[in-house]
Amino acid sequence: MREGEDGMEKAEKTVSIQTLKRLPAYLNYLTALPKDENANISAKAIAEALSLGEIQVRKDLAAVSDGGRPKVGYGVQTLIADLEAFLGYHDVSDAVLVGAGKLGRALLSYEGFQSYGLNIVAGFDTDAREGATAGGKPIFPMEKLPDLVTRLNIRIGIITAPAEAAQEVCDLLTTNGVLAIWNFAPAHLNAQKNILVRNENMAASLAMLRKHLDSAMQ
Amino acid sequence: MREGEDGMEKAEKTVSIQTLKRLPAYLNYLTALPKDENANISAKAIAEALSLGEIQVRKDLAAVSDGGRPKVGYGVQTLIADLEAFLGYHDVSDAVLVGAGKLGRALLSYEGFQSYGLNIVAGFDTDAREGATAGGKPIFPMEKLPDLVTRLNIRIGIITAPAEAAQEVCDLLTTNGVLAIWNFAPAHLNAQKNILVRNENMAASLAMLRKHLDSAMQ
DNA sequence: TAGATTGTTAATCGATTAACAATC
DNA sequence: TAGATTGTTAATCGATTAACAATC
Secondary structure (H helix, E strand, O other): OOOOOOOOOOOOOOOOHHHHHHHHHHHHHHHHOOOOOOOEEOHHHHHHHHOOOHHHHHHHHHHHOOOOEOOOEEEHHHHHHHHHHHHOOOOOEEEEEEOOOHHHHHHHHOOHHHHOOEEEEEEEEOOOOOOOEEOOEEEEEHHHHHHHHHHOOOOEEEEOOOHHHHHHHHHHHHHOOOOEEEEOOOOOOOOOOOOEEEEOOHHHHHHHHHHHHHHHHO | OOOOOOOOOOOOOOOOHHHHHHHHHHHHHHHHOOOOOOOEEOHHHHHHHHOOOHHHHHHHHHHHOOOOEOOOEEEHHHHHHHHHHHHOOOOOEEEEEEOOOHHHHHHHHOOHHHHOOEEEEEEEEOOOOOOOEEOOEEEEEHHHHHHHHHHOOOOEEEEOOOHHHHHHHHHHHHHOOOOEEEEOOOOOOOOOOOOEEEEOOHHHHHHHHHHHHHHHHO
C-alpha cells in the first residue's frame, strides 16, 4: 500500500491517512442528524455515536474545520460544510470503469457515488456489444478507452476486471493519463510511484471476519 | 488463537491486523505463479512483486508458516498450504446477505467468494417477490430471516441494505446469533463488543483517491 | 466565577524498518 | 568456506491516548 504524498499542501492542513478514512464517517453521521436537532454538537457526542475516542474526534475535526467553541461544541452545519469542502464533494471527478461483469455493472448503476463527487462516465469491456449500458452509462469496447480517457481527461480508473486482466488494464489506464486506480480485482497492481492504487480488498475483509469467528467461538 | 490439538501441530501465532490483511495478497500471488516455476521463493522476490518490504514479508510469513530455509527460501506449495490453512479457506463459512439491490445481487452472484471459503446461502429483502433468486441463491422476505439464520447457525451477515435500514438489519442479525457483520452500507453500526463489524468503506476509499489527485495535480 | 468543552503538548502503543546473528 | 537468505532483537516511525492548559 502506498501512502499519499503530503509534500505540497496549501491552506488545508495535512491529515493522516487514518484520519482521512474517518472523515466520511463524520460527514455521514452529521448529515443523517435530524434537522430540528441542536445546531451544535460536542466531540463527545460524535465519539459516542461512532464508537471512537473523544480526543481522536477533536483532533480529526481540528484538521478540517477552524474549530469548535469551548462549552458549546461544533456548529453542525459549519462542520458539514467543512468536511464536504475538504473531501471535495462539491466538485465532481470523472472516472471510467473497466470490466462490466456483475460487480462492474452494479457499480455503474450505483447512484450513491454522485453524492461523493464521483461521476463514472462510462464502462469498458472486452466484449461490449453495441449500445450496451448499465445504470444509463454506456459500456464501450476496450478499443475506445484510450481516446475517451485522454479526450475527457479522466484521472480515476475503476478496475472490476478479472484478476488476470487487471495489470494490463492498469497499464492501459495509466498510460492514458489516469492517476488514481480503484482496484476491485483480487490482484496486486504494479504502477509508477506517482499513481495511487487503492485496493478494495474483499479477501482481507473476509479474513478478518473469519478470524474473529475463530476466536469468538473457539 | 488456537493451540495445536496435538503436540505435533504447530501452534498458530497471533498476527497483527495489518499482517492479516496482507496474507490474502501473498496467497493470491503464490497461487498465480506459473506451475513450472521454481519450487522455492525468497522473501525478497515476494516483496518485490507485491511492493512490500522484504523484512515485513519475512515477519508476516513467520507468523503462518514454520519457516523458510536460509539460502533456499520458502517452499511455494507449503506456503500456499499454510496460508490457506491459516485463513481457513478449506472450511466453508455460511453467510446471509440482507438487501438485494444491485450491489447485493452482484455479491450474491459473485463466485469468487467460494474460493475464500465463504458461502452465501441466501439473500433477504423487504420486497422479495416469491421465488426470486440471484446467482442461483434464493432471495427471501425479511420475515424468514430469524428462522433461517438460527436454524442454519449462520455466523456471518452481509449488509447491502440502504443506510437508513442498516442498524435495524444489524440488530436483527445479531439477535439471531450472527457474530460478524460485513457492512457495505454507508452507516456506522453499533453492536455489542463481541460482534465484529467490518465496514467496506467506499467513501473512505474514494476520499483517498481524490486527495491523491489533489496533491498530484495541485 | 465554575463548569464544560476545546485544542495542544507529552506519553504510550502498535507496526514497520534496521541491524545483526543464525544457518544452510 | 563464502554467500545468500532466514529469523530475531532493537530502533524508528506514525497514530492513538492521556494530561493539561486555554477559553467561552
